[in-house]
Amino acid sequence: MDFFAYLTRFYLPFAFFVMGESMQGISIKPGILVLVGNKQLEIIDSVSASKIRARDLTTGEVLLISPGEIEFELKKAAPMSNPNSGQTERTSLIESANEADIELASDRYDVLLPIAGKRPISKKDMIQCTEALKLSASQVYRLLDKLDTNIGPLSLLPQRRGRVKGVKLIEASAEDTIQEIIDQHYDGPGITYQEIFEKVKEQCLAKSIPVPSEATVSNRLRERNPRALMAKKYGSKAASQEFEVRGGKVLPEEPLELIQIDHAEVDCIIVDSEHRQPLIRPWVTLAIDVYTRVILGLYLSLSHPSTMSVALCISHAILPKERWLKLIGMPDGEYPFYGVPKRVHVDNAKEFKSKNLEDSCRKYDIKLTWRPKGVPHNGAHIERYVGTLMTRVHMLPGTTMSSTKNRRHYKSEQHAAMSFSELREWLIREVEIYHKTTHSELKCSPLHKWESHFKSKNGRFSYPSIVDDQKRLLIDFMPFKKRTIGRDGVKLHTIDYYSPTLKRFNIGSRCIARYDPEAINKIWVLPEGEQNYIEIGYADLRLPNATLSEFKRAGAKLRADSKRRVPAAEVFKLIRKNDALVNSAVACTKEMRRMRERKKTRLTDSGHPLNEKNAQQVKMSTSPSPDYSVKPRPYDIEE
Structure with missing residues (x-):
């Protein structure tokens, strides 16, 4: 019989009873179990010289029986009295036993089961058992005393030497002190095992009880629920992040069905392009396609995240990248991913919660959704890639690492060497390397995943549709203000803007004025009823450009x-x-x-x-x- 057959057998219900001695050997007293007809009863107390009150173990009904109706004394309670206790104990025994011990216990159980209910045991039965088991008669009797039909063959497992797992050897008062100190003082990120031990030691000396060892106190901490300990130390949010089981994910079934966007401050200080002096850590905005894991769009900036950062990242994700690669001096770069996404998933940052962004997405039939607050794993794909990218950034000169602890004595500003354009070029190449590297979850590269979807069986490729007016796409996602056309043109941020094109509109005509916060020398105006934006600049051409x-x-x-x-x-x-x-x-x-x-x-x-x-x-x-x-x-x- 193999190991799994044993396990199956041990969990089968047991439908037999162990019978006790003959009638003259039964001592009738409260608590004993007896068999009356086909009922298993527990004696409660005596009512009279001829009547005994007993409880049916199956139904719980209280009955009156006479001593003469008792047939046998039951050695052990039937499994029905507590159907779960046997299974719990069997599970515990299986986890601590090896296969050889289980096989030995099963063989002994098969031999001893036929005589388990007999008292006394005949000489013939005893000889058969001792020969079959190669044990002495006293050893057979000891095994019969251990045999428990509620647990099955596992009740005959050999006992290992040494202390039983879970048995505590220290005094109860010391044990209570340890648990009390853990409950009261294991709190906050700065607490350590050593501090807990010192407090236990202090309390034990004050109570004049033996001080447990440091290892004992550490073991009591390790026996605690790790999630509960982390919640006490770092908070319930950190504990949930570490231990919570997260299921029920709804994954996309094709490219562009769902993208996630997020910002990150790059862990590297760049230098200015003229004097090569250290400047600042730039920000990067990334968009990842969840189905293929490709980085659909990216935008590197020296400014903090804003509505404009989101607009530039979304437009970069939607548009083909070939022309952009040529403009920045990387004509050989491979970046074939583009297309209008069906859904954009973002966090609850201010730049993502604007009505302008929501309306702009709706204009291109894009559904904008937000993560539930306090649930960062809902944006796990973009978060994970940002972490991967920053790990690569930590190899660059001028890196700040992820914390001062990790940076140690490294002087980031002294070693800073890359300019804005150089960092962007490095970043694009890193993204390209990522696209061509096997992804641990996809079991293929993101590039292959993307191409396999758009490649037909005959080897021909299909392509996502391209937005024809590419500049209009970016302008549509820019921040805007509602204005009216005045005699001097359009006034925005107290600045007058003018173009001769405005002459064909009447004074007082309503319009939408969109602008770039990083360059306010021109704006884009869409008069009411018009389909196309009008680009207009300062009314006073002498004014300098500014943010x-x-x-x-x-x-x-x-x-x-x-x-x-x-x-x-x-x-x-x-x-x-x-x-x-x-x-x-x-x-x-x-x-x-x-x-x-x-x-x-x-x-x-x-x-x-x-x-x-x-x-x-x-x-x-x-x-x-x-x-x-x-x-x-x-x-x-x-x-």
């Missing part, structure tokens, strides 16, 4: 000084002075270098979709754009 935050900071400074409404012209005048100060400084402070690099990156980065026209113009001519604030110089012939 919205830069403009607001300068305006706040002037208002604090004058306590009056500040015209936009005065604000831009202050911005020009600041720009001149930064440009003329020999040794710029870190904050100034950050501001300058941030503006420079936004205005000159060829990878930004709004700079594509500028990048093409730079290739054609390296002459600087005219500065309208400088008085024009006449030609010699004009003089």
